[in-house]
Amino acid sequence: MSDDVPGRLEPPLVRLAVxxxxxxxxxxxxxxxxxFPVHTLQxxxxxxRNYQVPxxxxxxxxxxxxxxxxLRVRMRRVDGSREVTVxxxxxxxxxxxxxxxxxxxxxxxxHLVFPDPDVYELMVYVGELNLHEPRDAxxxxxxxxxxxxxxxxxAEGGVV
Amino acid sequence: MSEPKxxxxxxxxxKPLVRVEMNMEPVEPLDGPVTRGPLIRVSRPLKRVTLxxxxxxxxxxxxPLVGGADxxxxxxxLAAIIRIVNEMEALWNRxxxxxxxxxxxxxxxxxxxxxxxxxxxxxxxxxxxIAHILFNASPxxxxxxxxxxxxxxxYELAA
Numbered sequence: 121m122s123d124d125v126p127g128r129l130e131p132p133l134v135r136l137a138v139x140x141x142x143x144x145x146x147x148x149x150x151x152x153x154x155x156f157p158v159h160t161l162q163x164x165x166x167x168x169r170n171y172q173v174p175x176x177x178x179x180x181x182x183x184x185x186x187x188x189x190x191l192r193v194r195m196r197r198v199d200g201s202r203e204v205t206v207x208x209x210x211x212x213x214x215x216x217x218x219x220x221x222x223x224x225x226x227x228x229x230x231h232l233v234f235p236d237p238d239v240y241e242l243m244v245y246v247g248e249l250n251l252h253e254p255r256d257a258x259x260x261x262x263x264x265x266x267x268x269x270x271x272x273x274x275a276e277g278g279v280v
Numbered sequence: 281m282s283e284p285k286x287x288x289x290x291x292x293x294x295k296p297l298v299r300v301e302m303n304m305e306p307v308e309p310l311d312g313p314v315t316r317g318p319l320i321r322v323s324r325p326l327k328r329v330t331l332x333x334x335x336x337x338x339x340x341x342x343x344p345l346v347g348g349a350d351x352x353x354x355x356x357x358l359a360a361i362i363r364i365v366n367e368m369e370a371l372w373n374r375x376x377x378x379x380x381x382x383x384x385x386x387x388x389x390x391x392x393x394x395x396x397x398x399x400x401x402x403x404x405x406x407x408x409x410i411a412h413i414l415f416n417a418s419p420x421x422x423x424x425x426x427x428x429x430x431x432x433x434x435y436e437l438a439a
Contacts, residue, residue, distance in 0.1 A: 126397075141319070144296060145296075145297050148296075149296040150292065150294045150295070150296060150297065151294065151297040156321065158321070159323070160321075160322040160323065161319060161320055161321060161322060162320040163320075164317035164318055164320055164324050165317065167317060169310075169311065169312055170310050170311070170312050170313065170314045171313060171315060171317055172314045172315065172317070173317070173319055174316075174318070174319050176319075181330075182313045193302060193304070195304070198335070201382050203307050204306060204307055204308075205304045205305060205306050205307060206304070206305060206307055206323065207302035207303070207305070208302060208303060208305070209406075210300050210302065216404050221293055221294060222294075222295075223293055223295060223298065224294065224295060224298065224403050225297070225298045225299075225300060226297055226298070226299045226300070227300045227302055228299070228300065228301045228302065229302055229303050230301060230302065230303045230304065231303050231305070232304045233304070233314055234308060235306075235310060235311075266361060268322075270322060280365050
């Protein structure tokens with residue numbers, strides 16, 4: 121978190137987080153359609169390790185908050201044992217205190233690699249604060265987004 | 281029950297979408313080369329479910345306009361009777377009913393009033409009791425009681 125916006129910093133709440141293939145906008149630039157929500161995918165062919173998927177999108181609704189934050193996406197195994205990948209930071213500026221209309225973001229996750237078949241979870245951080253963990257302002261936060269990566273079956277399967 | 285009326289247009293209030301590209305990086309060096317591959321979706325067919333939020337029970341009173349009766353005046357008379365019924369209910373510490381304005385009015389030569397209990401507890405019993413009072417107080421009226429999930433009336437009083 122930083123002090124680009126003067127005043128007391130208030131991290132936003134995650135209202136909704138969905139991994140998908142893309143988000144379409146309406147003619148006026150408003151988000152309209154979440155395309156192909158992703159919860160389970162499969163390693164292709166005979167691949168066993170280090171599968172880089174085509175760029176998935178993390179659709180995010182952030183509610184409230186005030187200040188300037190370094191937003192980052194982290195992915196770890198669902199048992200919490202090890203973090204496997206992290207994004208660079210994106211400077212998130214929330215300049216309207218008490219804004220009731222959520223901010224919607226489509227974060228394209230390039231070069232996302234699943235090291236091996238397992239269940240993973242994606243989490244959004246501002247600074248060092250994990251927005252999916254309970255805090256005073258968010259006693260029941262939105263949970264991390266779970267994506268399961270199944271082992272390959274030797275077939276190419278339902279390729280997009 | 282009557283055909284549902286077209287729903288008003290949903291007005292979205294939202295900001296423009298913010299698109300951000302992020303290049304994910306492994307936290308630790310990977311144990312081998314990275315292989316790009318197609319995305320293989322694994323999912324079940326979508327199950328579509330329609331949930332209709334309806335009151336637990338309702339009363340539908342229909343009174344034909346005969347002999348050139350004025351619809352609006354008749355509606356006001358019935359509304360006045362319902363106010364009295366609510367006063368009677370209140371004397372017994374009951375919550376009474378409210379008029380569902382969206383489904384009530386003068387429609388095609390008859391006055392229709394739909395009532396919904398203010399308290400969902402024992403809603404069906406409330407509707408039957410009030411149906412009796414209204415039927416006896418409104419000559420020529422047909423009074424039907426509907427349960428939430430029912431298209432057909434569960435109780436009917438007609439001349």
